[in-house]
Every structure is written in structure tokens, then in C-alpha cells.
Amino acid sequence: MSIKRYGAEGGTGTGGQRLPFSRAVEAGGWLYVSGQTPMKDGEVVEGGIVEQSRLAIQNCLDIMAEAGYALMDVVHVSVILTDARYFQSFNKVFSEIFGDHPPARICCVADLVVDCKVEVDVTCYNAARV
Incomplete structure (x- = not known):
């Protein structure tokens, strides 16, 4: 099994810092x-x-597309919100994007190192890519 890294050269974070x-x-x-x-x-x-939720999820979808994965390949999503009061609004956006086939998910409230309201990561699986 091989491992492929996308963007291993590091992206750019706030203030132009290189992300490792x-x-x-x-x-x-x-x-x-x-x-x-x-x-x-x-x-x-x-x-x-x-x-902010739409853009964070869209950023995930853009990376997935670059790697050749689709929305239907998403099996798990992790969400960090900076305020529990954002939960219902985030769920509305999540439902709009994932529709009738939502992935498994965890959602927690925590401070983020970036000054924003939400962070999202996704895990995908596609048996054709094994």
C-alpha cells in the first residue's frame, strides 16, 4: 500500500505562516x-x-476533489465549534450539503488557534482507489 500526500509542501496560514x-x-x-x-x-x-461553515466544508470538498474523491465518499466528519450556540446553524448547513446520506460525525466546542468560528475535517473511503 502506498501513501500519497496532497499539499505536503505546506499551505499558507494566517499572517503568511507556512503550515507544516x-x-x-x-x-x-x-x-x-x-x-x-x-x-x-x-x-x-x-x-x-x-x-464560515459553508466555506470550511467547501474547503474540504475542494481538497477531496483534487484527490479524486466525491461527496458520497465521505464516511466521517469532525467538527469543532467555538460556541455551543452555533450548533443548530451548523447542522442546517451540514444537512444542506450532505442531504439524505449524512456521514458519521463528532462535534465539540473548543477554542481554535485561528480566529474563526468553526473547523471541519473529513475522512473519505473509496474502494475503487484501493
């Missing part, structure tokens, strides 16, 4: 996407929890 991890790692049909925040071009996009 891969955007995603693929092994044996599994794709693990690193936690994504509502960032574009290394800067947090301002907005409420709905806008």
Missing part, C-alpha cells in the same frame, strides 16, 4: 483531509457561523 502538514493524506482507499477553517488565500473570511 499535508492538506490530505491518501492510503488504501482512505483519504484523511486536515482540518479546514473558513480561509481563502491564507486569511479567515469574516462572516457568521453559516457563511
Whole structure:
């Protein structure tokens, strides 16, 4: 089994800092996407929890597409919210995106090292990629 790393050269975080991890790692049909925040071009996009949730999830979907995975390949999502009051709004966005085939999920409340409201990571599986 081989391991393929996407973005191993490191992305750009807030303030232009180099990030020391891969955007995603693929092994044996599994794709693990690193936690994504509502960032574009290394800067947090301002907005409420709905806008930030959409962008964080979209950033995951963009990385998945780069690696050749689709929405239906998502088996698990981890979510970190910075305030428990965001839970219902996040769930609305999550439902809009994943529809009638939601993946397994964990959601917790914690401080983030980036000044935003949400971070999302996904785990995908596609047997055809084994």
C-alpha cells in the first residue's frame, strides 16, 4: 500500500505562516483531509457561523476533489465549534450539503488557534482507489 500526500509542501496560514502538514493524506482507499477553517488565500473570511461553515466544508470538498474523491465518499466528519450556540446553524448547513446520506460525525466546542468560528475535517473511503 502506498501513501500519497496532497499539499505536503505546506499551505499558507494566517499572517503568511507556512503550515507544516499535508492538506490530505491518501492510503488504501482512505483519504484523511486536515482540518479546514473558513480561509481563502491564507486569511479567515469574516462572516457568521453559516457563511464560515459553508466555506470550511467547501474547503474540504475542494481538497477531496483534487484527490479524486466525491461527496458520497465521505464516511466521517469532525467538527469543532467555538460556541455551543452555533450548533443548530451548523447542522442546517451540514444537512444542506450532505442531504439524505449524512456521514458519521463528532462535534465539540473548543477554542481554535485561528480566529474563526468553526473547523471541519473529513475522512473519505473509496474502494475503487484501493
